[in-house]
Amino acid sequence: MRTLLHMPLDPASRMVRIVLAEKGLPAELVERRPWDDAEGALASVNPAGTVPVLIDEPPTGGEVAISPVSTIIEYLDEAYSNAPLLPSTSAARAEARRISFWFLDKFDKEVSDFTLRERVDKRLMRRGQPDYEKLKHGGEALVWHLDYAAWLLDQRHWLACERLTIADLAAAAQISALDYIDLVPWDKFPAVKDWYARIKSRPSLRPILRDRIDGLPPPAHYDNPDF
């Protein structure tokens, strides 16, 4: 059975779940927290000790453990070529990968590290209250990133081109996690809100939007497609 080692509010894990769902590939979800791997269950399949890790049985046989997120996405789009999530020309593929990396890496360091990890991971680790200076800093960076997304969407129907690509799924994975902690100023970014409403209505997002963290409920609009 295909297995995904993940965390429910981890954006990279969410992105892999969305890609699996877009391609109609079922997977057993197993939660693994990188800071709590004393038995080495995670390190044994990923020496970097991070989630997500996909354990797959590829069509060519055998079993492979794949990480990190960018490698998992390339693997899934190559090995399961139905519903391709990259455009067909070299230049358009490069643009989709650039923006996907933007959200998985740059957005992650500048926004999610200061907000999501401060509010959620710190709570799971029982390491005290969030640092409000960090939350403020991350919130300001979020506005800058949403502005960039709005600028892209002013030129294109989806973030990288005229069709849905990994760029949209990477952005949706990050933004859905931040929306869980009610951090997204939707009213200030109508074009991004319209784009996210289109993403949210996809069946591939539904399982993600059903996740709940004990003692930390999402806002009422979180899983409502007409928010």
Added chain:
Amino acid sequence: MRTLLHMPLDPASRMVRIVLAEKGLPAELVERRPWDDAEGALASVNPAGTVPVLIDEPPTGGEVAISPVSTIIEYLDEAYSNAPLLPSTSAARAEARRISFWFLDKFDKEVSDFTLRERVDKRLMRRGQPDYEKLKHGGEALVWHLDYAAWLLDQRHWLACERLTIADLAAAAQISALDYIDLVPWDKFPAVKDWYARIKSRPSLRPILRDRIDGLPPPAHYDNPDF
């Protein structure tokens, strides 16, 4: 003309130069320092403001600006399929991408940020002396990473499999930059030294090994294949 915006001792820039040379693709090199982009020459082709950026005229026509490094590598291996730098099966490609990302991202954060950027970038920015605590920390992390490389090379002729892939070029790009500042304890890692000697003898490495930074000469063994 194909153009690469780069910095001579930046590992990601070095990796792109090696890949271009492996594929026999000439490119004009233009040095750009991300911290000195007042005129926006870098930001106009890469909103993230980082090097490397490849400006290419693809076989299908037009001009495209591609970044960051992982996207440039995927683009070059797809658009110029001579001398492929990824293996042919999905599982082997995933392993090559995993290790390439390991060196471009994890090694970069844990080793190069504390050593190369402390010793070289800080000097170029005229921001004072290196912080010796950081150099020590980065040096300790380097030993751990070389140990991991040795463990991989105990199982395989090259880092990801039995043939040269992007994994080797990513590792060589990082290690060659650290070797310039004489930080690599070669004598403690004979298997890694043997692997690097094989890489160093490739014509694609020669232009890289000829780079010099004013006032910061490399050690005598730096560009000697029989070091």
